[in-house]
Amino acid sequence: MDIRTDIPLKSYTTMKLGGPARFMGEAQTPQDIATIYHNARPKNLPIFILGGGSNLIVRDEGYPGIVVRNLIKGFTVIEDTPQYTTFEIGAGENWDETVKRTVELHLTGIEALSAIPGTVGAAPVQNIGAYGQEVADSLISLQAYDSQEDRFVVLQNIDCGFSYRHSIFRGEAEGRYVITSVQLKLWKANPTPPFYKALEEYFALYSITLFTPEAIRDAVIQIRKDKLPDPTLQPNTGSFFKNAIIEKWQLEDLKPTYEDIPFYDLGNGTYKIPTGWLIERAGLKGKLLHGMRVHDKNCLVLINEAATGYSDLAAARDEIIATVRDTFRIMIEQEPLEIQ
Numbered sequence: 384m385d386i387r388t389d390i391p392l393k394s395y396t397t398m399k400l401g402g403p404a405r406f407m408g409e410a411q412t413p414q415d416i417a418t419i420y421h422n423a424r425p426k427n428l429p430i431f432i433l434g435g436g437s438n439l440i441v442r443d444e445g446y447p448g449i450v451v452r453n454l455i456k457g458f459t460v461i462e463d464t465p466q467y468t469t470f471e472i473g474a475g476e477n478w479d480e481t482v483k484r485t486v487e488l489h490l491t492g493i494e495a496l497s498a499i500p501g502t503v504g505a506a507p508v509q510n511i512g513a514y515g516q517e518v519a520d521s522l523i524s525l526q527a528y529d530s531q532e533d534r535f536v537v538l539q540n541i542d543c544g545f546s547y548r549h550s551i552f553r554g555e556a557e558g559r560y561v562i563t564s565v566q567l568k569l570w571k572a573n574p575t576p577p578f579y580k581a582l583e584e585y586f587a588l589y590s591i592t593l594f595t596p597e598a599i600r601d602a603v604i605q606i607r608k609d610k611l612p613d614p615t616l617q618p619n620t621g622s623f624f625k626n627a628i629i630e631k632w633q634l635e636d637l638k639p640t641y642e643d644i645p646f647y648d649l650g651n652g653t654y655k656i657p658t659g660w661l662i663e664r665a666g667l668k669g670k671l672l673h674g675m676r677v678h679d680k681n682c683l684v685l686i687n688e689a690a691t692g693y694s695d696l697a698a699a700r701d702e703i704i705a706t707v708r709d710t711f712r713i714m715i716e717q718e719p720l721e722i723q
């Protein structure tokens with residue numbers, strides 16, 4: 384296997400920031416992953432698994448070990464019944480291509496996750512979600528290399544600890560598992576209303592009444608085009624902040640001052656507040672902070688317009704977090720992971 388040295392990681396991330404990887408390798412098969420770990424262990428080299436780099440921030444010092452690009456392919460039908468089809472999909476497959484293929488088969492389950500950049504293997508890591516769907520809703524199980532036990536394992540959905548933009552892979556088991564494939568179960572049916580508000584509005588605007596997976600995918604792609612900057616033209620990682628989850632007493636405390644505060648009842652005594660709204664109402668919409676632009680159509684997105692390095696991004700992030708905290712007494716959190 385070809386291992387290259389001193390590779391600039393900014394070319395491999397959509398934020399286009401940060402220093403080099405000391406080594407970089409490419410895994411075409413699950414066995415390649417195990418081999419890289421076996422070779423790195425005696426040299427004490429740390430390993431980082433890279434997908435499409437669309438949810439990743441690289442610091443200026445880069446990475447002192449081996450960055451492994453996951454290029455494991457595969458798209459196989461495991462079970463096909465009159466009600467559903469189950470697939471095994473290689474972790475290195477492009478996520479949106481996968482959604483496209485399943486929508487073309489008229490299957491429902493992941494169509495609202497259209498146009499999310501990145502790989503299939505990274506999708507469970509932060510339990511990608513959009514427009515009312517999450518990958519956890521369709522994921523049966525996944526196969527991974529367990530670097531702690533040096534063996535391949537199958538983790539069932541329940542083992543992955545999925546919650547909002549979270550799983551064990553970015554929590555207690557961060558860095559332990561390399562996902563090599565996922566199994567998805569998708570249904571032979573049309574999705575049924577109610578849909579996410581932006582989708583309902585889109586369907587009403589274009590008088591769409593037949594809600595097929597294709598119709599949802601088309602709508603999501605159009606809505607996203609209007610709202611999200613294209614990372615190939617304006618470097619960004621999509622939502623840079625997670626939506627805020629607050630307690631009932633915090634919401635009640637804010638309502639008298641902010642009568643129009645939007646919130647979604649999560650049903651367990653907590654409420655989700657759109658962080659984009661918080662950032663906008665804190666007066667930061669469209670602002671350029673340390674070379675990072677708060678997107679004027681979607682304040683959750685930070686665009687790298689002229690940042691000279693990670694420190695500029697960190698300064699902009701910290702200023703936004705502090706401004707939101709001082710305005711609403713809510714602590715917001717960064718969504719993309721940092722390679723370290």
Ligand SMILES: Cc1cc2nc3c(=O)[nH]c(=O)nc-3n(C[C@H](O)[C@H](O)[C@H](O)COP(=O)(O)OP(=O)(O)OC[C@H]3O[C@@H](n4cnc5c(N)ncnc54)[C@H](O)[C@@H]3O)c2cc1C
Pocket residue numbers: 397431432433434435436437438439453474499500501502503504505506508509510511512513552560561562563611612613614619620621622720
């Ligand atoms: C314009 C834009 C829009 C976006 N919209 C959304 C959205 O609507 N919803 C959403 O949830 N996200 C969104 N994202 C974030 C991002 O696309 C997703 O998080 C995606 O799943 C990241 O995939 P990736 O392959 O680029 O992962 P990377 O950025 O390469 O990696 C992310 C993390 O996953 C780990 N990882 C990657 N592959 C594996 C593997 N095989 N095994 C174990 N760990 C792995 C990495 O080590 C890293 O910690 C958006 C990003 C952009 C740029």
